[in-house]
Amino acid sequence: MEIKAEVREFYDIDVEALVVAIFEGEKTDQGFLKELDERSGQLLGQIVGTEEMRGRPSDIVYLHQPGNIRSKRLLLVGAGKAANLSVDSVSRYAGTAARFLRSKGVRSMALCRRSSLDLASGAQAAVEGVLMGLFEPDQYKTSEKEERQIDRLVLVTSESGSEDIINRAISHGRIIGEAVNFARGLSNEPSCVLTPTELANRAGQTAEQFGLTIDVLDEAKMKELGMGALLGVARGSDEPCKLIVLRYTGAPPGGTSENGNLVAIVGKGITFDSGGISIKPADGMERMKYDMSGAAATLAVMRAIAQLKPPVNVVGLMPTSENMPSGHAYKPGDVLRAMSGKTIEVINTDAEGRLILADAITYARKLGATRIIDLATLTGAVSIALGSVYAAILGNDQKLVDEVRKAADAAGERIWQLPMDEPYRDLIKSDIADIKNSGGRYAGTITAAYFLREFAETTPWAHLDIAGTAWESDKKPHSAKGPTGMAIRTLIKFVCEGSRT
Ligand code: BES
Ligand code: MN
Ligand code: ZN
Numbered sequence: 001m002e003i004k005a006e007v008r009e010f011y012d013i014d015v016e017a018l019v020v021a022i023f024e025g026e027k028t029d030q031g032f033l034k035e036l037d038e039r040s041g042q043l044l045g046q047i048v049g050t051e052e053m054r055g056r057p058s059d060i061v062y063l064h065q066p067g068n069i070r071s072k073r074l075l076l077v078g079a080g081k082a083a084n085l086s087v088d089s090v091s092r093y094a095g096t097a098a099r100f101l102r103s104k105g106v107r108s109m110a111l112c113r114r115s116s117l118d119l120a121s122g123a124q125a126a127v128e129g130v131l132m133g134l135f136e137p138d139q140y141k142t143s144e145k146e147e148r149q150i151d152r153l154v155l156v157t158s159e160s161g162s163e164d165i166i167n168r169a170i171s172h173g174r175i176i177g178e179a180v181n182f183a184r185g186l187s188n189e190p191s192c193v194l195t196p197t198e199l200a201n202r203a204g205q206t207a208e209q210f211g212l213t214i215d216v217l218d219e220a221k222m223k224e225l226g227m228g229a230l231l232g233v234a235r236g237s238d239e240p241c242k243l244i245v246l247r248y249t250g251a252p253p254g255g256t257s258e259n260g261n262l263v264a265i266v267g268k269g270i271t272f273d274s275g276g277i278s279i280k281p282a283d284g285m286e287r288m289k290y291d292m293s294g295a296a297a298t299l300a301v302m303r304a305i306a307q308l309k310p311p312v313n314v315v316g317l318m319p320t321s322e323n324m325p326s327g328h329a330y331k332p333g334d335v336l337r338a339m340s341g342k343t344i345e346v347i348n349t350d351a352e353g354r355l356i357l358a359d360a361i362t363y364a365r366k367l368g369a370t371r372i373i374d375l376a377t378l379t380g381a382v383s384i385a386l387g388s389v390y391a392a393i394l395g396n397d398q399k400l401v402d403e404v405r406k407a408a409d410a411a412g413e414r415i416w417q418l419p420m421d422e423p424y425r426d427l428i429k430s431d432i433a434d435i436k437n438s439g440g441r442y443a444g445t446i447t448a449a450y451f452l453r454e455f456a457e458t459t460p461w462a463h464l465d466i467a468g469t470a471w472e473s474d475k476k477p478h479s480a481k482g483p484t485g486m487a488i489r490t491l492i493k494f495v496c497e498g499s500r501t
Pocket of ligand 1: 273275291348350351352353377378379380381437438439440444467468
């Protein structure tokens with residue numbers, strides 16, 4: 001898709017459809033809407049404020065031949081209350097407009113700048129919203145595939161001299177939007193295609209394409225390192241597990257930021273979670289191909305920062321395995337010895353994510369990580385606590401947690417902190433080993449995080465549980481149903497702007 005900024009009057013843009021956001025309670029008697037009302041032969045005034053267009057996020061009005069305006073179509077999209085405007089709402093209305101217009105066969109669209117956000121944030125959010133909005137999980141369809149395409153997007157502004165700022169924002173928005181869609185594509189891949197080996201291949205291609213260093217640890221290497229937790233999970237599967245390690249080196253040697261800082265991002269890469277011997281019910285099990293969404297996000301973040309080139313050093317770790325029942329599988333009651341030396345009693349083989357993350361976190365520390373952020377579709381319990389609206393964040397270092405939360409706010413994603421007070425630690429005490437892998441039904445998201453915390457030890461660490469937010473079960477006006485790419489924008493923001501200390 002061609003995307004560009006144009007400093008020009010809205011009525012003089014050469015595209016098929018012009019998109020204008022309408023805020024709740026807005027009147028057409030002043031400013032931009034007044035001008036649009038006059039040019040449209042008072043069409044706007046007859047619509048805005050009626051039941052058809054109150055400016056609510058679901059409101060949409062499509063007009064043909066809107067008077068004295070160069071584009072032949074005018075699309076009004078509700079944008080909610082102006083006071084609540086955020087990068088999230090901009091990206092949602094941009095995505096809604098793009099999906100709507102594509103469904104009408106429109107090939108070129110222009111978005112008018114209407115937000116009070118700064119120019120760059122608004123433009124970037126709009127581009128991300130359009131790209132994410134147009135994503136379709138129809139790779140395997142041979143009929144009813146979405147063949148229509150929007151191939152030109154114009155961002156319109158009347159502020160002269162702002163093209164450079166907008167073009168830079170467009171380029172960032174494109175990198176980020178494409179990274180998110182790349183991860184969504186991976187989460188959609190069936191587990192018969194995206195095995196741990198195939199995930200390593202895709203990571204290899206990404207590393208090559210964008211200039212990252214990659215190291216893939218195989219089972220022999222992991223045995224040598226004593227990664228008994230990750231290897232234990234993999235035992236039931238015929239597919240060998242891997243630990244994929246990607247590196248980005250952006251801190252200039254000898255420069256001010258060369259103070260030994262290394263951010264590690266660790267993503268859970270279970271390519272299929274059957275539950276293992278503690279097998280899951282059949283209903284909805286097909287969804288468990290997305291249990292590698294944390295790893296996909298890690299790869300997407302690494303891919304984006306390889307292009308954005310922030311002056312920091314980052315390592316991305318993707319422990320990846322299947323979780324399967326078989327005669328070789330690990331069993332409830334087994335004791336595993338993790339790389340850190342800690343012993344783990346397996347209570348439930350379906351609590352496998354924390355096991356593979358444990359060894360990856362230990363390995364990140366061995367690589368010299370000074371801050372660790374892991375992300376995982378870790379617990380069903382997070383959906384009970386926060387639904388599909390917020391992801392949970394927990395950690396051992398409030399400063400790091402706050403920085404990630406701040407990045408989420410700036411990136412337009414919702415994350416909510418859950419407590420990690422000491423008494424929760426009791427729930428994962430084992431009678432026979434150092435720790436057990438399940439604390440039972442109560443506070444499931446917190447006890448899972450507590451388990452990981454045992455392996456982060458003294459390194460500042462934050463954990464994102466994206467089990468409730470990484471998959472959207474309903475189609476939305478701004479987005480197809482399926483994988484969402486949750487937390488990718490947050491982590492890119494964090495690495496690029498919030499990780500200098
Ligand atoms: N991958 C699941 C978590 C999950 C559940 C993600 C539903 C998305 C939707 C994870 O491996 C798991 O099975 N967790 C168990 C832990 C329990 C056995 C302690 C869970 O949440 O039920
Ligand atoms: Mn599981
Ligand atoms: Zn899982």
